[in-house]
Amino acid sequence: MTAPIRVLVCDDQVLIRTGLATIIDAQPDLAMVGECGDGRAVVDLAGRLHPDVVVMDVRMPVLDGIAATRLLAGAGVEAPVKVLVVTTFNLDEYVYQALRAGASGFLLKDAPPAQLLHGIRTVASGAALLDPEVTRQLVGRYAARIRPMDGAAPDRPLTPRELEVLRLIADGLSNSEIAATLRISQETVKTFVSRILTKLGLRDRVQAVVYAYRHGLAT
Structure with a gap:
């Protein structure tokens, strides 16, 4: 049997974090290896637990999700971890920054559980997760700003x-x-x-x- 995908969840809201963990842990091909509530903690935990995928919020205390993503998956990281950003749409600029920091994709927090699970599996496989409609709105909105x-x-x-x-x-x-x-x-x-x-x-x-x-x- 193939080993389950190891998932680490980072979100500063306990209710959301617990909900994500419950959904993930119920899947036979996924395994929750840990959870935490700030970016510094997720970097430390990832170094010890070696997750396949980190499900990352953006706005968090101590170290935000963008900075944490850069430390986990950014350019020059010796053993990069795949990061799936899960956030609210009104934080779209932060999501774009997270993608530049090295995230492999993003989902909205109101996405159905099946979409979250698909996202984790997709990112774990080495593919990127980009929702077409959100991509059009997200990157297109900031195109003028990010073009050199x-x-x-x-x-x-x-x-x-x-x-x-x-x-x-x-x-x-x-x-x-x-x-x-x-x-x-x-x-x-x-x-x-x-x-x-x-x-x-x-x-x-x-x-x-x-x-x-x-x-x-x-x-």
Whole structure:
């Protein structure tokens, strides 16, 4: 049997933290390894408990979720931990900052339990979790702010088709939606996505979205 996905939950609201832990622990393929209420504690616990996924709130005392995510999953971290940010939509700017800090995805706190569980499994598998509609509103809203003033071009230029796929990723489209838009197969889309990530040295689709907006490749 495959070992269960080890999950650590960090949220400063005890009721929410307990609810998340109850939902997660009821799944045979998931295992709660710990919970805590501030960013400093989650960094310390992650170092001891070695979770596969950290479910992270954004606004917390001592150390906020963005700073904690950067310490757990940011650039240069020797053994990065996958972080799934779970927050309220009115904190969308904080969510964007968390994605830049290294989070593998995000969900809203009012998401149904099935979506939370799917999110944990998706992030644990190495994939990114981006809800298309929320992505459009979140990143699009801050596009002007995050795009560099000098309009820097990519260091390793993509082919016209790869640029087209990258723009659609930045619009929040899933692989199936990209395939339908470009009238190509989903397997072909997966190949393009893989090439884009490799050429640009990106970890996942989250970083691809951020890259596209930072380099003026999306509107």
